[in-house]
Amino acid sequence: xxxxxxxxxxxxxxxxxxxxxxxxxxxxxxxxxxxxxxxxxxxxxxxxxxxxxxxxxxxxxxxxxxxxxxxxxxxxxxxxxxxxxxxxxxxxxxxxxxxxxxxxxxxxxxxxxxxxxxxxxxxxxxxxxxxxxxxxx
Amino acid sequence: xxxxxxxxxxxxxxxxxxxxxxxxxxxxxxxxxxxxxxxxxxxxxxxxxxxxxxxxxxxxxxxxxxxxxxxxxxxxxxxxxxxxxxxxxxxxxxxxxxxxxxxxxxxxxxxxxxxxxxxxxxxxxxxxxxxxxxxxxxxxxxxxxxxxxxxxxxxxxxxxxxxxxxxxxxxxxxxxxxxxxxxxxxxxxxxxxxxxxxxxxxxxxxxxxxxxxxxxxxxxxxxxxxxxxxxxxxxxxxxxxxxxxxxxxxxxxxxxxxxxxxxxxxxxxxxxxxxxxxxxxxxxxxxxxxxxxxxxxxxxxxxxxxxxxxxxxxxxxxxxxxxxxxxxxxxxxxxxxxxxxxxxxxxxxxxxxxxxxxxxxxxxxxxxxxxxxxxxxxxxxxxxxxxxxxxxxxxxxxxxxxxxxxxxxxxxxxxxxxxxxxxxxxxxxx
Numbered sequence: 001x002x003x004x005x006x007x008x009x010x011x012x013x014x015x016x017x018x019x020x021x022x023x024x025x026x027x028x029x030x031x032x033x034x035x036x037x038x039x040x041x042x043x044x045x046x047x048x049x050x051x052x053x054x055x056x057x058x059x060x061x062x063x064x065x066x067x068x069x070x071x072x073x074x075x076x077x078x079x080x081x082x083x084x085x086x087x088x089x090x091x092x093x094x095x096x097x098x099x100x101x102x103x104x105x106x107x108x109x110x111x112x113x114x115x116x117x118x119x120x121x122x123x124x125x126x127x128x129x130x131x132x133x134x135x136x137x
Numbered sequence: 138x139x140x141x142x143x144x145x146x147x148x149x150x151x152x153x154x155x156x157x158x159x160x161x162x163x164x165x166x167x168x169x170x171x172x173x174x175x176x177x178x179x180x181x182x183x184x185x186x187x188x189x190x191x192x193x194x195x196x197x198x199x200x201x202x203x204x205x206x207x208x209x210x211x212x213x214x215x216x217x218x219x220x221x222x223x224x225x226x227x228x229x230x231x232x233x234x235x236x237x238x239x240x241x242x243x244x245x246x247x248x249x250x251x252x253x254x255x256x257x258x259x260x261x262x263x264x265x266x267x268x269x270x271x272x273x274x275x276x277x278x279x280x281x282x283x284x285x286x287x288x289x290x291x292x293x294x295x296x297x298x299x300x301x302x303x304x305x306x307x308x309x310x311x312x313x314x315x316x317x318x319x320x321x322x323x324x325x326x327x328x329x330x331x332x333x334x335x336x337x338x339x340x341x342x343x344x345x346x347x348x349x350x351x352x353x354x355x356x357x358x359x360x361x362x363x364x365x366x367x368x369x370x371x372x373x374x375x376x377x378x379x380x381x382x383x384x385x386x387x388x389x390x391x392x393x394x395x396x397x398x399x400x401x402x403x404x405x406x407x408x409x410x411x412x413x414x415x416x417x418x419x420x421x422x423x424x425x426x427x428x429x430x431x432x433x434x435x436x437x438x439x440x441x442x443x444x445x446x447x448x449x450x451x452x453x454x455x456x457x458x459x460x461x462x463x464x465x466x467x468x469x470x471x472x473x474x475x476x477x478x479x480x481x482x483x484x485x486x487x488x489x490x491x492x493x494x495x496x497x498x499x500x501x502x503x504x505x506x507x508x509x510x511x512x513x514x515x516x517x518x519x520x521x522x523x524x525x526x527x528x529x530x531x532x533x534x535x536x537x538x539x540x541x542x543x544x545x546x547x548x549x550x551x552x553x554x555x556x557x558x559x560x561x562x563x564x565x566x567x
Contacts, residue, residue: 055456055494056347056424058384060483060550063532070425081426085460088494092456095490096483097510099535107530110250113287114350121348121361122425128288128349 011068047075050082054089062096140371143314197519202254209306222357230375247279255386255553365435433464481506481556517543
């Protein structure tokens with residue numbers, strides 16, 4: 001597991017908040033996928049470093065409500081590459097047609113799990129073990 | 138390293154009281170296959186039921202949700218066995234002789250994460266987009282024990298499919314193949330002596346490795362934990378690389394694709410004629426940006442160390458892997474190694490948007506597998522193997538995708554293998 005002192009997780013995924021919040025700083029809001037991208041872009045503008053790819057996962061931006069992205073906890077040197085990645089991610093998001101989709105609770109749980117497990121792989125967290133330590137807050 | 142592949146042409150598959158390959162017909166006793174499949178702890182613990190069905194080319198059959206497709210093979214001479222590190226011991230494979238039941242496949246079907254599995258139509262317009270409408274498919278419909286977590290279910294289904302394919306492959310051990318082909322690559326010095334003057338070409342093979350349910354296995358190792366490394370191309374023909382992921386159906390490399398990698402096949406076709414096919418470099422597609430930098434640095438370093446003149450780069454997935462694709466391109470081009478990229482496109486339903494999430498002016502040679510956002514209509518089929526419950530939320534589907542008459546309006550990405558980024562399909566553009 002990567003140490004928590006340098007990371008902030010920007011997310012709209014309650015599963016990420018509940019599990020990874022035990023070890024990492026969580027910036028959780030009940031916002032859209034696109035709003036998470038914009039929020040992270042603005043953090044990168046402010047000098048934070050981008051640590052994970054904003055389009056992680058095979059689920060397309062218009063097919064899941066959830067997105068979690070890892071950035072540095074404190075601003076440092078301006079992250080030029082991160083800025084470009086975030087701009088490209090927002091362009092990519094906007095080109096996808098916003099499909100009408102109706103999700104049952106178990107669909108949402110699957111989407112949360114995928115987003116959570118992708119972030120775990122970046123943080124070297126055992127995603128399976130984490131699930132058994134879910135904080136029910 | 139030298140491998141002989143003995144191809145046994147399978148012309149029909151039938152359920153029977155026995156399991157055998159006779160005169161090109163594969164006879165399958167589902168109970169015997171099931172017994173072998175269940176001799177595995179994960180399968181026993183997590184799979185409540187496995188039912189078998191057969192789907193043949195031209196039949197009015199829809200298979201969904203498809204997890205993996207696997208070709209039955211058996212190692213008959215030489216070290217190791219098929220699917221090393223998972224089914225067989227971890228001995229290095231890729232030499233000796235392997236028999237292939239060509240024309241048939243094991244298809245695993247089951248809802249793991251419902252939105253990430255695909256559709257195979259055996260006839261109609263959908264059939265044109267998937268190579269698995271042309272194979273005789275032994276379909277395993279798999280149900281989990283209640284309460285099974287997705288990652289346990291995925292692993293159990295993966296093992297079940299591989300075990301079934303191993304069992305059926307074994308039936309070809311003592312059958313005389315219809316055709317035998319030999320594949321051989323050379324060591325560095327030997328290659329320079331035998332093929333002087335020919336351009337040295339490698340295959341940079343990117344593996345889907347973004348995390349749980351997004352993984353690929355190499356000799357049983359989760360490939361997100363590797364640094365870029367080398368494989369003899371023939372190792373892939375014995376199942377050294379396995380699919381273990383639940384990603385978009387259209388550009389997922391199934392285990393069948395890894396066994397029959399068209400880039401490997403084409404490079405072997407030209408090996409000794411117009412090129413010296415040196416080796417494969419495998420690398421990953423992790424989500425952590427520092428991992429991307431390390432893996433692409435190492436892949437480029439290996440290419441330089443091998444004095445390659447060119448590399449063919451194939452991708453798996455969209456978005457995050459596009460960054461790895463472009464890094465692999467740029468780093469090799471900058472050190473004078475020419476690159477050709479194979480990808481697919483998410484260019485919007487009208488095809489007018491930028492196709493990839495990352496670009497570079499150095500990416501001057503790009504082959505596309507097609508636009509995964511293209512909308513298609515799949516007419517109803519007489520029979521569904523599996524369930525249509527997930528069509529409206531599967532990747533490429535939307536609310537109302539499934540029509541009352543059983544037809545489906547959706548994006549091409551819903552079809553297994555439709556825009557495969559190894560180039561294993563028949564789409565083209567004029």
